[in-house]
Amino acid sequence: MPKRVDHEQRRREITHALWRIATEDGLKAVTLRRVAAEAGISMNLVQYYFSTKDQMVRYSLDEIIKVAVAQMTKEIDAAKETGDPRAILRAAMAGMLPVDEGRRQTSIVYCAYMLYAVTDEEIRAVVSGIPRALAPQLTPLVQAPDPLAEVESLIALTSGLAVGILVASYTPDEALGFLDYRLDQLFG
Amino acid sequence: MPKRVDHEQRRREITHALWRIATEDGLKAVTLRRVAAEAGISMNLVQYYFSTKDQMVRYSLDEIIKVAVAQMTKEIDAAKETGDPRAILRAAMAGMLPVDEGRRQTSIVYCAYMLYAVTDEEIRAVVSGIPRALAPQLTPLVQAPDPLAEVESLIALTSGLAVGILVASYTPDEALGFLDYRLDQLFG
DNA sequence: CGTTTTATCGTGCAGTTGCACTATAACCCA
DNA sequence: TGGGTTATAGTGCAACTGCACGATAAAACG
Numbered sequence: 540m541p542k543r544v545d546h547e548q549r550r551r552e553i554t555h556a557l558w559r560i561a562t563e564d565g566l567k568a569v570t571l572r573r574v575a576a577e578a579g580i581s582m583n584l585v586q587y588y589f590s591t592k593d594q595m596v597r598y599s600l601d602e603i604i605k606v607a608v609a610q611m612t613k614e615i616d617a618a619k620e621t622g623d624p625r626a627i628l629r630a631a632m633a634g635m636l637p638v639d640e641g642r643r644q645t646s647i648v649y650c651a652y653m654l655y656a657v658t659d660e661e662i663r664a665v666v667s668g669i670p671r672a673l674a675p676q677l678t679p680l681v682q683a684p685d686p687l688a689e690v691e692s693l694i695a696l697t698s699g700l701a702v703g704i705l706v707a708s709y710t711p712d713e714a715l716g717f718l719d720y721r722l723d724q725l726f727g
Numbered sequence: 728m729p730k731r732v733d734h735e736q737r738r739r740e741i742t743h744a745l746w747r748i749a750t751e752d753g754l755k756a757v758t759l760r761r762v763a764a765e766a767g768i769s770m771n772l773v774q775y776y777f778s779t780k781d782q783m784v785r786y787s788l789d790e791i792i793k794v795a796v797a798q799m800t801k802e803i804d805a806a807k808e809t810g811d812p813r814a815i816l817r818a819a820m821a822g823m824l825p826v827d828e829g830r831r832q833t834s835i836v837y838c839a840y841m842l843y844a845v846t847d848e849e850i851r852a853v854v855s856g857i858p859r860a861l862a863p864q865l866t867p868l869v870q871a872p873d874p875l876a877e878v879e880s881l882i883a884l885t886s887g888l889a890v891g892i893l894v895a896s897y898t899p900d901e902a903l904g905f906l907d908y909r910l911d912q913l914f915g
Numbered sequence: 916c917g918t919t920t921t922a923t924c925g926t927g928c929a930g931t932t933g934c935a936c937t938a939t940a941a942c943c944c945a
Numbered sequence: 946t947g948g949g950t951t952a953t954a955g956t957g958c959a960a961c962t963g964c965a966c967g968a969t970a971a972a973a974c975g
Binding site for chain 2 (some may be wrong): 567659693
């Protein structure tokens, strides 16, 4: 048989191809044949690693969440070195914004899944818990009458800004400006 | 010929059918045949009123924006009677949230188009201008060092909350709570 | 060394999609 | 009253979709 292959690795490669397509033309452009072409393999091989298209899409969602969380965690940890609550919050929020090419891809794919979730029960179950899981980690950083409301609002704001950047309502700099303006109020 | 028919009216009927489908199963479920079935007419008739599927989708986008704007304008005007800036702002923002069945449909369809906009140049051009057009109308209502940043942030927050409600991250009441919490800060 | 696995490919298939083409019944106008 | 027009319906088609079914070469293993 040909070289033995790490299946997880192959699945991840296919997933990356899927992301590239979703970034460029949206999830609606994701087909088995196109993913195969983008990954440089035969369509049959895609089916070899994912028994069904839905499973492939679903796997890619789980992966993008992992990547996004890892990305943000890294930002937060780096900021934690400073010990400055504001810097940590800013890092966490800016880490969700599509301010560079890497994060832009993550954001686009993530947003695509967000909206998928609106009409897809299963994906909604995965996506809906994310802000609820994130908020409690950040509440200790703020002093306010209602820290949870404060942090949840901040997350919702950031999510709105992220979509705003993607549809070109704001430039990344403008969005960061709005975010900083808000943080000024929180800590000023 | 059969009864002479108002073409605009027919197009709107078809558009409503499209919305219902998009609300239930997303824009990806919108096909000529399904729209026709939902509207209770033959597929050919859909093609009679829209020469192409893209045109139909695009027309429905323009319509949903019109409806959403009208909805919000109505809310705002009603609140203007009170003359209370906070009430006006709240009406404008709450008018964007899917807090009842009617607004839920508007929001879902609107969100679907937002997503579409990320990877579709033409639709992005339509969608991206919306917050920029809305913000200046509301800036006179707030007193702050940077009223525009204030209002833009508020709009982004609301947009984030709207998506959050749709994917069941928040209940409508929670979202309204976050909004009010923010307004408390602004006016308190 | 032979045979069993395993990664890969090509092809075929039934279903769906958007669209084009034709038909026809009903209404308006000359 | 009759020819032209318009709203409607049916049907066919090429393209594409996800998926299933072999075929094959190469590595692993007895």
